Amino acid sequence: MSTSEIGTNVIFKKQLGLNYEIDQKYVGLKMKENNILSFNFRIPGALKDDVESYFKRFKLGEPILVDIGGTGDIRCEFKGISPVLKNKNEFDQYFLSATLQEDKEYDPIEEEKCETCSGCGFH
Template structure:
């Protein structure tokens, strides 16, 4: 995949190969202080239990990798999941949020860095 070819999926990776892949149209990302990443999911009822169930498997502080559109793994720690809320304006839409903290102490191997990388946080 070339650097201009960013995929449409977000992949969350738990140890032992337990991955969860979801179309990015259902995922919003907010970056907060102290390298906190809030992944906000707006999903139909058919995906609600799947998303919630995946993140309920994590313990606080457990490592998790996130690959956004095939750009490479972001090393994080799991910080928690919000309760599932039903969107009162949409018939079959639910909202939940998974909070992760990016591991800024990770120092990637030279071959993992992109050509123009100046500590972009995605490697």
């Protein structure tokens, strides 16, 4: 894959190298207020237990990194997981949502590197 191509997988990264990689065709993303990210999974039964058990390993507020298509890690905190719901209209499809909050902490060291910055968005 060249450096300008975006991949098709989403990788969730827990501390100690416990990662979970899934095709983005199963994942929807909604951005909400206060940097809340809702990752909505529409998955076949074969993936249901894997996705659910991965996110059940997290404690509230635990750090998690997310890499969407190889674009780089997004630092987040785990906020919770929804119950697994069966889609009534599909034979073997389930819905699950994992809620994360993006870490947007101010880093004064980075701010000092840009003499004219007043929130330029590059750091």
